Amino acid sequence: MSEYTQWIYLLVLLALAAIIDRIITLPVLRRWAGRCLLVTGPVLLFYATSWIRGAQLESLPIIAFVTGIGLLSTQNIYCKVSKVKANHPLLRAPTMNLAPNLxxxxxxxxxxxxxxxxxGLPRHKTIRLQTSINFDLGCDGSExxxxxxxxxxxxxxxxGDFDTYRYFNPPTFDVFLKRRAKSRGEKVPLTLGMxxxxxxxxxxxxQTLENLSSL
Structure with a gap:
Protein backbone atom coordinates (compact mmCIF):
# COMPACT_ATOMS: atom_id res chain seq x y z
CA MET A 1 0.00 0.00 0.00
CA SER A 2 2.87 2.39 0.81
CA GLU A 3 4.06 2.40 -2.80
CA TYR A 4 0.75 3.95 -3.86
CA THR A 5 0.61 6.49 -1.04
CA GLN A 6 2.32 9.25 -3.01
CA TRP A 7 -0.09 8.83 -5.91
CA ILE A 8 -3.07 8.89 -3.59
CA TYR A 9 -1.80 12.08 -1.93
CA LEU A 10 -1.21 13.62 -5.38
CA LEU A 11 -4.77 12.87 -6.47
CA VAL A 12 -6.12 14.31 -3.22
CA LEU A 13 -4.09 17.51 -3.68
CA LEU A 14 -5.25 17.88 -7.27
CA ALA A 15 -8.84 17.38 -6.17
CA LEU A 16 -8.41 20.06 -3.48
CA ALA A 17 -6.94 22.44 -6.05
CA ALA A 18 -9.93 21.87 -8.33
CA ILE A 19 -12.35 22.42 -5.45
CA ILE A 20 -10.61 25.67 -4.48
CA ASP A 21 -10.84 26.87 -8.06
CA ARG A 22 -14.58 26.16 -8.16
CA ILE A 23 -15.68 27.50 -4.77
CA ILE A 24 -13.70 30.78 -4.85
CA THR A 25 -15.62 32.84 -7.40
CA LEU A 26 -15.25 36.42 -6.16
CA PRO A 27 -12.37 38.22 -7.93
CA VAL A 28 -10.98 39.72 -4.72
CA LEU A 29 -10.92 36.33 -2.97
CA ARG A 30 -9.33 34.62 -5.98
CA ARG A 31 -6.69 37.34 -6.07
CA TRP A 32 -5.76 37.01 -2.39
CA ALA A 33 -5.92 33.21 -2.38
CA GLY A 34 -3.75 33.15 -5.51
CA ARG A 35 -1.14 35.40 -3.93
CA CYS A 36 -1.06 33.30 -0.75
CA LEU A 37 -0.64 30.04 -2.66
CA LEU A 38 1.95 31.63 -4.94
CA VAL A 39 4.07 32.46 -1.89
CA THR A 40 3.26 29.23 0.00
CA GLY A 41 4.69 27.01 -2.74
CA PRO A 42 8.30 28.29 -2.65
CA VAL A 43 8.20 28.69 1.15
CA LEU A 44 7.28 25.03 1.60
CA LEU A 45 9.85 23.96 -0.96
CA PHE A 46 12.79 25.77 0.62
CA TYR A 47 11.92 25.88 4.32
CA ALA A 48 9.86 22.76 4.99
CA THR A 49 11.65 20.19 2.86
CA SER A 50 12.13 17.62 5.62
CA TRP A 51 8.50 17.85 6.73
CA ILE A 52 7.25 17.49 3.15
CA ARG A 53 9.38 14.40 2.57
CA GLY A 54 8.32 12.89 5.87
CA ALA A 55 4.67 13.40 5.00
CA GLN A 56 5.26 12.17 1.44
CA LEU A 57 3.83 15.42 0.03
CA GLU A 58 6.61 16.29 -2.39
CA SER A 59 4.09 17.59 -4.93
CA LEU A 60 2.44 20.00 -2.48
CA PRO A 61 4.66 23.06 -3.21
CA ILE A 62 4.29 22.68 -6.97
CA ILE A 63 0.52 22.24 -6.81
CA ALA A 64 0.18 25.22 -4.46
CA PHE A 65 2.29 27.39 -6.77
CA VAL A 66 0.44 26.35 -9.95
CA THR A 67 -2.96 26.75 -8.28
CA GLY A 68 -1.96 30.26 -7.20
CA ILE A 69 -1.02 31.19 -10.76
CA GLY A 70 -4.32 29.76 -11.99
CA LEU A 71 -6.37 31.78 -9.51
CA LEU A 72 -4.56 35.01 -10.35
CA SER A 73 -4.80 34.57 -14.10
CA THR A 74 -8.54 33.80 -13.98
CA GLN A 75 -9.63 36.06 -11.13
CA ASN A 76 -12.43 37.63 -13.20
CA ILE A 77 -13.64 34.53 -15.03
CA TYR A 78 -16.83 34.00 -13.01
CA CYS A 79 -17.56 37.71 -12.94
CA LYS A 80 -17.44 37.95 -16.74
CA VAL A 81 -19.65 34.93 -17.27
CA SER A 82 -22.31 36.15 -14.87
CA LYS A 83 -22.21 39.66 -16.36
CA VAL A 84 -22.77 38.41 -19.90
CA LYS A 85 -25.65 36.19 -18.82
CA ALA A 86 -27.30 38.95 -16.78
CA ASN A 87 -26.77 41.90 -19.09
CA HIS A 88 -27.00 40.52 -22.60
CA PRO A 89 -29.80 42.40 -24.40
CA LEU A 90 -31.26 39.16 -25.77
CA LEU A 91 -31.96 38.12 -22.16
CA ARG A 92 -32.44 41.46 -20.46
CA ALA A 93 -34.74 42.91 -23.11
CA PRO A 94 -36.81 40.02 -24.55
CA THR A 95 -39.20 42.50 -26.23
CA MET A 96 -36.42 43.87 -28.43
CA ASN A 97 -37.11 43.23 -32.11
CA LEU A 98 -34.24 41.26 -33.62
CA ALA A 99 -34.41 40.11 -37.22
CA PRO A 100 -34.68 36.31 -37.64
CA ASN A 101 -31.54 36.17 -39.81
CA LEU A 102 -29.40 38.11 -37.33
CA GLY A 120 -29.11 52.14 -26.57
CA LEU A 121 -31.03 49.71 -28.79
CA PRO A 122 -34.67 50.70 -29.39
CA ARG A 123 -37.46 48.21 -28.84
CA HIS A 124 -39.76 49.69 -31.48
CA LYS A 125 -37.32 49.11 -34.37
CA THR A 126 -36.27 45.77 -35.82
CA ILE A 127 -32.51 45.37 -35.50
CA ARG A 128 -31.06 43.98 -38.73
CA LEU A 129 -27.62 43.69 -40.28
CA GLN A 130 -28.69 46.61 -42.50
CA THR A 131 -29.57 48.80 -39.49
CA SER A 132 -27.34 51.88 -39.62
CA ILE A 133 -25.75 53.07 -36.41
CA ASN A 134 -25.74 56.70 -37.51
CA PHE A 135 -29.05 57.06 -39.41
CA ASP A 136 -31.38 54.51 -37.78
CA LEU A 137 -30.03 54.63 -34.23
CA GLY A 138 -29.08 58.31 -34.23
CA CYS A 139 -25.48 57.84 -33.10
CA ASP A 140 -23.44 60.97 -33.77
CA GLY A 141 -21.00 63.47 -32.32
CA SER A 142 -19.23 62.63 -29.08
CA GLU A 143 -21.40 59.52 -28.66
CA GLY A 160 -7.33 50.97 -40.63
CA ASP A 161 -8.71 53.56 -43.10
CA PHE A 162 -11.81 54.32 -41.00
CA ASP A 163 -12.87 57.96 -41.54
CA THR A 164 -15.13 59.11 -38.75
CA TYR A 165 -16.36 62.13 -40.78
CA ARG A 166 -17.57 59.79 -43.52
CA TYR A 167 -20.25 58.53 -41.14
CA PHE A 168 -20.55 60.92 -38.22
CA ASN A 169 -20.65 64.61 -37.45
CA PRO A 170 -18.32 65.89 -34.71
CA PRO A 171 -19.65 67.41 -31.49
CA THR A 172 -21.76 70.51 -32.18
CA PHE A 173 -19.49 72.79 -30.13
CA ASP A 174 -16.42 72.13 -32.30
CA VAL A 175 -16.80 74.49 -35.29
CA PHE A 176 -13.43 73.59 -36.82
CA LEU A 177 -14.17 69.86 -36.84
CA LYS A 178 -17.68 70.45 -38.20
CA ARG A 179 -16.14 72.29 -41.16
CA ARG A 180 -13.84 69.32 -41.80
CA ALA A 181 -16.76 66.90 -41.54
CA LYS A 182 -18.84 68.96 -43.96
CA SER A 183 -16.08 68.80 -46.54
CA ARG A 184 -16.52 65.01 -46.67
CA GLY A 185 -19.96 65.46 -48.30
CA GLU A 186 -23.11 63.50 -47.46
CA LYS A 187 -22.79 60.90 -44.73
CA VAL A 188 -22.73 57.19 -45.57
CA PRO A 189 -24.69 54.60 -43.54
CA LEU A 190 -22.58 52.70 -41.02
CA THR A 191 -24.46 49.45 -40.60
CA LEU A 192 -24.49 46.78 -37.93
CA GLY A 193 -23.33 44.32 -40.58
CA MET A 194 -20.26 46.43 -41.35
CA GLN A 207 -14.44 49.81 -49.54
CA THR A 208 -14.78 46.09 -48.76
CA LEU A 209 -17.16 46.59 -45.87
CA GLU A 210 -19.38 49.07 -47.70
CA ASN A 211 -19.54 46.87 -50.79
CA LEU A 212 -20.48 43.78 -48.77
CA SER A 213 -23.02 45.77 -46.79
CA SER A 214 -24.77 46.88 -49.98
CA LEU A 215 -25.31 43.32 -51.22
Missing amino acids: PEDPVMQQLLQLLHEEI AKQLMEALEQEFALDL LYLAIKTHSWDT
Whole structure:
Protein backbone atom coordinates (compact mmCIF):
# COMPACT_ATOMS: atom_id res chain seq x y z
CA MET A 1 0.00 0.00 0.00
CA SER A 2 2.87 2.39 0.81
CA GLU A 3 4.06 2.40 -2.80
CA TYR A 4 0.75 3.95 -3.86
CA THR A 5 0.61 6.49 -1.04
CA GLN A 6 2.32 9.25 -3.01
CA TRP A 7 -0.09 8.83 -5.91
CA ILE A 8 -3.07 8.89 -3.59
CA TYR A 9 -1.80 12.08 -1.93
CA LEU A 10 -1.21 13.62 -5.38
CA LEU A 11 -4.77 12.87 -6.47
CA VAL A 12 -6.12 14.31 -3.22
CA LEU A 13 -4.09 17.51 -3.68
CA LEU A 14 -5.25 17.88 -7.27
CA ALA A 15 -8.84 17.38 -6.17
CA LEU A 16 -8.41 20.06 -3.48
CA ALA A 17 -6.94 22.44 -6.05
CA ALA A 18 -9.93 21.87 -8.33
CA ILE A 19 -12.35 22.42 -5.45
CA ILE A 20 -10.61 25.67 -4.48
CA ASP A 21 -10.84 26.87 -8.06
CA ARG A 22 -14.58 26.16 -8.16
CA ILE A 23 -15.68 27.50 -4.77
CA ILE A 24 -13.70 30.78 -4.85
CA THR A 25 -15.62 32.84 -7.40
CA LEU A 26 -15.25 36.42 -6.16
CA PRO A 27 -12.37 38.22 -7.93
CA VAL A 28 -10.98 39.72 -4.72
CA LEU A 29 -10.92 36.33 -2.97
CA ARG A 30 -9.33 34.62 -5.98
CA ARG A 31 -6.69 37.34 -6.07
CA TRP A 32 -5.76 37.01 -2.39
CA ALA A 33 -5.92 33.21 -2.38
CA GLY A 34 -3.75 33.15 -5.51
CA ARG A 35 -1.14 35.40 -3.93
CA CYS A 36 -1.06 33.30 -0.75
CA LEU A 37 -0.64 30.04 -2.66
CA LEU A 38 1.95 31.63 -4.94
CA VAL A 39 4.07 32.46 -1.89
CA THR A 40 3.26 29.23 0.00
CA GLY A 41 4.69 27.01 -2.74
CA PRO A 42 8.30 28.29 -2.65
CA VAL A 43 8.20 28.69 1.15
CA LEU A 44 7.28 25.03 1.60
CA LEU A 45 9.85 23.96 -0.96
CA PHE A 46 12.79 25.77 0.62
CA TYR A 47 11.92 25.88 4.32
CA ALA A 48 9.86 22.76 4.99
CA THR A 49 11.65 20.19 2.86
CA SER A 50 12.13 17.62 5.62
CA TRP A 51 8.50 17.85 6.73
CA ILE A 52 7.25 17.49 3.15
CA ARG A 53 9.38 14.40 2.57
CA GLY A 54 8.32 12.89 5.87
CA ALA A 55 4.67 13.40 5.00
CA GLN A 56 5.26 12.17 1.44
CA LEU A 57 3.83 15.42 0.03
CA GLU A 58 6.61 16.29 -2.39
CA SER A 59 4.09 17.59 -4.93
CA LEU A 60 2.44 20.00 -2.48
CA PRO A 61 4.66 23.06 -3.21
CA ILE A 62 4.29 22.68 -6.97
CA ILE A 63 0.52 22.24 -6.81
CA ALA A 64 0.18 25.22 -4.46
CA PHE A 65 2.29 27.39 -6.77
CA VAL A 66 0.44 26.35 -9.95
CA THR A 67 -2.96 26.75 -8.28
CA GLY A 68 -1.96 30.26 -7.20
CA ILE A 69 -1.02 31.19 -10.76
CA GLY A 70 -4.32 29.76 -11.99
CA LEU A 71 -6.37 31.78 -9.51
CA LEU A 72 -4.56 35.01 -10.35
CA SER A 73 -4.80 34.57 -14.10
CA THR A 74 -8.54 33.80 -13.98
CA GLN A 75 -9.63 36.06 -11.13
CA ASN A 76 -12.43 37.63 -13.20
CA ILE A 77 -13.64 34.53 -15.03
CA TYR A 78 -16.83 34.00 -13.01
CA CYS A 79 -17.56 37.71 -12.94
CA LYS A 80 -17.44 37.95 -16.74
CA VAL A 81 -19.65 34.93 -17.27
CA SER A 82 -22.31 36.15 -14.87
CA LYS A 83 -22.21 39.66 -16.36
CA VAL A 84 -22.77 38.41 -19.90
CA LYS A 85 -25.65 36.19 -18.82
CA ALA A 86 -27.30 38.95 -16.78
CA ASN A 87 -26.77 41.90 -19.09
CA HIS A 88 -27.00 40.52 -22.60
CA PRO A 89 -29.80 42.40 -24.40
CA LEU A 90 -31.26 39.16 -25.77
CA LEU A 91 -31.96 38.12 -22.16
CA ARG A 92 -32.44 41.46 -20.46
CA ALA A 93 -34.74 42.91 -23.11
CA PRO A 94 -36.81 40.02 -24.55
CA THR A 95 -39.20 42.50 -26.23
CA MET A 96 -36.42 43.87 -28.43
CA ASN A 97 -37.11 43.23 -32.11
CA LEU A 98 -34.24 41.26 -33.62
CA ALA A 99 -34.41 40.11 -37.22
CA PRO A 100 -34.68 36.31 -37.64
CA ASN A 101 -31.54 36.17 -39.81
CA LEU A 102 -29.40 38.11 -37.33
CA PRO A 103 -26.37 35.99 -36.32
CA GLU A 104 -26.48 34.65 -32.76
CA ASP A 105 -22.79 33.88 -32.30
CA PRO A 106 -20.79 35.34 -29.36
CA VAL A 107 -19.39 38.15 -31.52
CA MET A 108 -22.85 39.47 -32.41
CA GLN A 109 -24.05 39.04 -28.84
CA GLN A 110 -21.10 41.02 -27.51
CA LEU A 111 -21.58 43.68 -30.19
CA LEU A 112 -25.27 44.06 -29.34
CA GLN A 113 -24.40 44.35 -25.67
CA LEU A 114 -21.86 47.08 -26.35
CA LEU A 115 -24.26 49.01 -28.58
CA HIS A 116 -26.96 48.68 -25.94
CA GLU A 117 -24.64 50.15 -23.32
CA GLU A 118 -23.16 52.93 -25.46
CA ILE A 119 -26.08 54.22 -27.55
CA GLY A 120 -29.11 52.14 -26.57
CA LEU A 121 -31.03 49.71 -28.79
CA PRO A 122 -34.67 50.70 -29.39
CA ARG A 123 -37.46 48.21 -28.84
CA HIS A 124 -39.76 49.69 -31.48
CA LYS A 125 -37.32 49.11 -34.37
CA THR A 126 -36.27 45.77 -35.82
CA ILE A 127 -32.51 45.37 -35.50
CA ARG A 128 -31.06 43.98 -38.73
CA LEU A 129 -27.62 43.69 -40.28
CA GLN A 130 -28.69 46.61 -42.50
CA THR A 131 -29.57 48.80 -39.49
CA SER A 132 -27.34 51.88 -39.62
CA ILE A 133 -25.75 53.07 -36.41
CA ASN A 134 -25.74 56.70 -37.51
CA PHE A 135 -29.05 57.06 -39.41
CA ASP A 136 -31.38 54.51 -37.78
CA LEU A 137 -30.03 54.63 -34.23
CA GLY A 138 -29.08 58.31 -34.23
CA CYS A 139 -25.48 57.84 -33.10
CA ASP A 140 -23.44 60.97 -33.77
CA GLY A 141 -21.00 63.47 -32.32
CA SER A 142 -19.23 62.63 -29.08
CA GLU A 143 -21.40 59.52 -28.66
CA ALA A 144 -20.05 58.14 -31.94
CA LYS A 145 -16.46 58.88 -30.91
CA GLN A 146 -16.97 57.05 -27.62
CA LEU A 147 -18.61 54.12 -29.40
CA MET A 148 -15.76 53.64 -31.87
CA GLU A 149 -13.17 53.85 -29.10
CA ALA A 150 -15.09 51.20 -27.16
CA LEU A 151 -15.28 48.94 -30.23
CA GLU A 152 -11.56 49.37 -30.87
CA GLN A 153 -10.69 48.44 -27.30
CA GLU A 154 -13.27 45.72 -26.69
CA PHE A 155 -12.59 43.75 -29.88
CA ALA A 156 -8.94 44.67 -30.56
CA LEU A 157 -10.21 46.18 -33.80
CA ASP A 158 -7.70 47.78 -36.17
CA LEU A 159 -9.66 50.73 -37.62
CA GLY A 160 -7.33 50.97 -40.63
CA ASP A 161 -8.71 53.56 -43.10
CA PHE A 162 -11.81 54.32 -41.00
CA ASP A 163 -12.87 57.96 -41.54
CA THR A 164 -15.13 59.11 -38.75
CA TYR A 165 -16.36 62.13 -40.78
CA ARG A 166 -17.57 59.79 -43.52
CA TYR A 167 -20.25 58.53 -41.14
CA PHE A 168 -20.55 60.92 -38.22
CA ASN A 169 -20.65 64.61 -37.45
CA PRO A 170 -18.32 65.89 -34.71
CA PRO A 171 -19.65 67.41 -31.49
CA THR A 172 -21.76 70.51 -32.18
CA PHE A 173 -19.49 72.79 -30.13
CA ASP A 174 -16.42 72.13 -32.30
CA VAL A 175 -16.80 74.49 -35.29
CA PHE A 176 -13.43 73.59 -36.82
CA LEU A 177 -14.17 69.86 -36.84
CA LYS A 178 -17.68 70.45 -38.20
CA ARG A 179 -16.14 72.29 -41.16
CA ARG A 180 -13.84 69.32 -41.80
CA ALA A 181 -16.76 66.90 -41.54
CA LYS A 182 -18.84 68.96 -43.96
CA SER A 183 -16.08 68.80 -46.54
CA ARG A 184 -16.52 65.01 -46.67
CA GLY A 185 -19.96 65.46 -48.30
CA GLU A 186 -23.11 63.50 -47.46
CA LYS A 187 -22.79 60.90 -44.73
CA VAL A 188 -22.73 57.19 -45.57
CA PRO A 189 -24.69 54.60 -43.54
CA LEU A 190 -22.58 52.70 -41.02
CA THR A 191 -24.46 49.45 -40.60
CA LEU A 192 -24.49 46.78 -37.93
CA GLY A 193 -23.33 44.32 -40.58
CA MET A 194 -20.26 46.43 -41.35
CA LEU A 195 -19.27 46.50 -37.68
CA TYR A 196 -19.90 42.77 -37.38
CA LEU A 197 -17.69 41.93 -40.38
CA ALA A 198 -14.95 44.29 -39.21
CA ILE A 199 -14.90 42.65 -35.78
CA LYS A 200 -14.83 39.16 -37.29
CA THR A 201 -11.79 40.08 -39.40
CA HIS A 202 -10.25 42.36 -36.73
CA SER A 203 -9.71 45.07 -39.34
CA TRP A 204 -11.53 47.91 -41.06
CA ASP A 205 -11.43 48.20 -44.85
CA THR A 206 -13.91 50.86 -45.92
CA GLN A 207 -14.44 49.81 -49.54
CA THR A 208 -14.78 46.09 -48.76
CA LEU A 209 -17.16 46.59 -45.87
CA GLU A 210 -19.38 49.07 -47.70
CA ASN A 211 -19.54 46.87 -50.79
CA LEU A 212 -20.48 43.78 -48.77
CA SER A 213 -23.02 45.77 -46.79
CA SER A 214 -24.77 46.88 -49.98
CA LEU A 215 -25.31 43.32 -51.22
